[in-house]
Amino acid sequence: MALPSGTFNQSYAQDMAIFRTKTQWAMLLAFLAFLFTFPLYSSDRILTIITIMGIAIISVHGLSILTGYCNQVSLGHVGFMAVGGYTSAILTANLGWPFWAALPCAALMAGVVGIIFGLPSLKVKGFYLIVSTVAAYFIIIWLVLQLVDLTGGADGMAVPRPAIGSFVIKSKASYFYLVMILACLATFVAKNIVRTRVGRAFIAIRDNEKAAEVMGINLWTYKLLAFFIGCVFAGVAGALTVHYVAFACVDQFPFMNSVWYLGMLIVGGMGSTTGVLFGVVSLKLLDELVTIVGPMLAVAVSPQAASSLGLILRGLVIVVFLIFEPRGLAHRWEMVKAYYRLWPYSH
Amino acid sequence: MNFFLQLVISGFALGMVYALVTMGFVLIFKCSKAFNIAQGHFVMIGGYLGFTFLVTFHLPIWAALLAAIAVAIVMGMTIERLALRPLVGQPILAVIMMTIALATILEGLATLIWGGEYKAYHGVLPTITIQFGELSVPPEMTIGLLVSIATVIILVLLFRYTKSGLAMRATAEDEQVVQSAGIKVTTVYALSWVIAAVVGVIAGILLGGISGVMIPMSEVGLKALAVALFGGMDSIGGAILAGIILGVAENVAAGYLDPLLPAGGGLANVLPFIVIIIVLVFRPHGLFGLADIERI
Numbered sequence: 001m002a003l004p005s006g007t008f009n010q011s012y013a014q015d016m017a018i019f020r021t022k023t024q025w026a027m028l029l030a031f032l033a034f035l036f037t038f039p040l041y042s043s044d045r046i047l048t049i050i051t052i053m054g055i056a057i058i059s060v061h062g063l064s065i066l067t068g069y070c071n072q073v074s075l076g077h078v079g080f081m082a083v084g085g086y087t088s089a090i091l092t093a094n095l096g097w098p099f100w101a102a103l104p105c106a107a108l109m110a111g112v113v114g115i116i117f118g119l120p121s122l123k124v125k126g127f128y129l130i131v132s133t134v135a136a137y138f139i140i141i142w143l144v145l146q147l148v149d150l151t152g153g154a155d156g157m158a159v160p161r162p163a164i165g166s167f168v169i170k171s172k173a174s175y176f177y178l179v180m181i182l183a184c185l186a187t188f189v190a191k192n193i194v195r196t197r198v199g200r201a202f203i204a205i206r207d208n209e210k211a212a213e214v215m216g217i218n219l220w221t222y223k224l225l226a227f228f229i230g231c232v233f234a235g236v237a238g239a240l241t242v243h244y245v246a247f248a249c250v251d252q253f254p255f256m257n258s259v260w261y262l263g264m265l266i267v268g269g270m271g272s273t274t275g276v277l278f279g280v281v282s283l284k285l286l287d288e289l290v291t292i293v294g295p296m297l298a299v300a301v302s303p304q305a306a307s308s309l310g311l312i313l314r315g316l317v318i319v320v321f322l323i324f325e326p327r328g329l330a331h332r333w334e335m336v337k338a339y340y341r342l343w344p345y346s347h
Numbered sequence: 348m349n350f351f352l353q354l355v356i357s358g359f360a361l362g363m364v365y366a367l368v369t370m371g372f373v374l375i376f377k378c379s380k381a382f383n384i385a386q387g388h389f390v391m392i393g394g395y396l397g398f399t400f401l402v403t404f405h406l407p408i409w410a411a412l413l414a415a416i417a418v419a420i421v422m423g424m425t426i427e428r429l430a431l432r433p434l435v436g437q438p439i440l441a442v443i444m445m446t447i448a449l450a451t452i453l454e455g456l457a458t459l460i461w462g463g464e465y466k467a468y469h470g471v472l473p474t475i476t477i478q479f480g481e482l483s484v485p486p487e488m489t490i491g492l493l494v495s496i497a498t499v500i501i502l503v504l505l506f507r508y509t510k511s512g513l514a515m516r517a518t519a520e521d522e523q524v525v526q527s528a529g530i531k532v533t534t535v536y537a538l539s540w541v542i543a544a545v546v547g548v549i550a551g552i553l554l555g556g557i558s559g560v561m562i563p564m565s566e567v568g569l570k571a572l573a574v575a576l577f578g579g580m581d582s583i584g585g586a587i588l589a590g591i592i593l594g595v596a597e598n599v600a601a602g603y604l605d606p607l608l609p610a611g612g613g614l615a616n617v618l619p620f621i622v623i624i625i626v627l628v629f630r631p632h633g634l635f636g637l638a639d640i641e642r643i
Contacts, residue, residue: 005591024565029576035364067440073439073440073443079493091387091555116622119628120624120627123627123628123631124627125629126439127382127439127443128576128627131572131573131576131623132623132624132627134569134572135621135623135624136574136619136624137621138616138617138620139617139624140620142616142617180399187478234474235600243381248441256451259447259451262444263444263447266440266444270440297632304458304459304460304462305392305459308456308457308458308459308463309459310453310455311451311452311454311455311458312451312452312455312456314448314451315449315450315452315455316448316449316452318447318448318451319430319445319448321451322434322437322441322444322445322448323430323433323434326441
């Protein structure tokens with residue numbers, strides 16, 4: 001990491017620090033303070049948008065570790081979210097477990113299912129792996145629909161509001177706090193996983209699988225571990241999705257969402273924790289733009305134009321990023337930071 | 348027994364259409380090692396084009412097919428030139444995301460132009476009844492069966508006996524050698540996209556004539572994926588055989604097992620994916636594909 005002029009690392013602790021300077025700490029605290037006082041001065045609608053962004057951030061962090069760092073592309077991420085969501089729903093609604101106990105079980109369950117569907121990754125890669133994850137999604141959703149007694153099938157099932165002790169998380173603001181705490185935690189964990197021995201092994205596998213194997217990285221262990229970690233994040237996000245609306249049904253987990261999660265990674269930048277935040281926020285903001293502009297377009301031009309606007313815009317954004325900035329917004333952000341650090345002597 | 352044979356026959360007719368869709372997919376993969384997720388969307392666009400030409404413009408079937416093919420040629424060339432060519436040499440994920448983004452844009456365009464509604468044109472396609480004793484090919488499927496067989500034969504002849512077919516086969520073998528022999532690889536890429544779009548659109552008109560057309564019709568592209576993997580990604584013969592096997596298996600499984608399952612089954616939709624997982628674990632190169640031998 002490039003440091004501001006005049007700052008030098010003098011110990012390993014300083015070298016490893018994510019937040020190195022006082023300015024960075026001040027900015028972090030200011031941001032957290034802003035985030036956690038946010039419900040005090042914003043409308044319900046904006047809270048909803050940010051809560052959904054938070055859930056997506058948790059999920060995309062998992063995908064980022066799996067795809068961005070370990071290069072195991074998954075188009076079935078939403079399927080693993082569904083596993084987490086339904087596990088939590090069944091545990092809380094049918095068995096009466098408390099939310100705080102069901103959430104880790106949902107995460108574990110999603111992770112285990114992820115390992116099962118990650119097994120082909122040992123034999124196949126690239127496109128073949130992508131297809132096997134697509135297959136994973138459709139098989140999971142089909143199973144959910146078939147297990148009518150457990151999941152309510154296509155009708156869905158009601159899920160109790162999460163409660164911690166006697167405090168029921170019911171209002172938008174309290175759910176916002178729950179999601180934000182978990183999203184900050186997920187960002188922190190994701191950032192640190194990729195800095196550990198495990199994360200470096202993932203990066204080695206991404207850059208050159210054979211070389212990694214020769215270096216002594218056990219592909220079997222680490223690829224499955226990548227699937228496990230990625231799907232644990234997905235499981236948490238799935239559980240949060242289900243409890244947010246107090247209802248679980250397969251329509252909450254559409255296939256195209258996995259595609260948009262990959263799109264968020266591409267827009268944000270592969271292999272970067274900040275990129276996840278950029279990608280999720282920018283694509284979700286694009287969605288909001290569409291919901292605002294759409295009705296105007298329906299009046300001004302035609303209702304068809306309005307309903308096609310979202311699809312065409314999102315497709316175009318991904319096309320533009322793939323052609324003109326494959327390294328994503330995170331790379332642009334680094335360039336901006338470098339510019340300000342070096343200004344006015346840019347060389 | 349009759350029930351079984353009837354299922355096999357209609358499965359065969361369906362399988363030929365799958366084979367047609369898959370051929371476009373396999374062709375692009377053979378030539379440019381790109382995976383076209385949007386293949387199913389070509390089919391959907393084809394279905395809507397069929398509606399426009401057959402119902403709105405009242406064209407006869409042959410004119411409608413020709414008009415749709417003309418549109419498909421323009422579509423294939425535009426897509427290759429604007430979207431895929433800048434990505435030559437990029438990682439595989441970039442190409443796949445590009446075709447997914449294209450798929451979304453095509454879906455958006457279909458919504459924009461045709462409103463994304465269900466359009467049916469039953470009975471517009473000519474019906475021919477073929478009878479084997481007590482068994483019969485469903486009349487609305489016969490034309491699909493005939494046109495798919497004809498298209499497949501034309502494509503095979505094209506590969507075998509024409510110069511551009513030779514260029515495509517050579518490109519599949521080794522790009523660098525082809526370039527040094529003076530063949531423009533970009534033209535071959537463009538041609539493969541054009542053919543893929545054309546066969547997709549033809550399949551779309553045929554499927555549209557059987558069950559009508561709507562946006563979710565593009566899911567047939569996912570089945571084409573299964574067929575391609577099963578037959579071997581780079582084998583055209585494999586695509587045809589696997590298409591027929593999967594079409595028959597899907598029909599038979601749906602006919603016998605669906606009544607046994609809770610929630611009405613829906614096995615036909617998930618069977619391709621179960622096949623994919625099994626094939627990937629036990630025989631990743633499919634029935635006739637080239638086994639990938641990795642050396643360090």
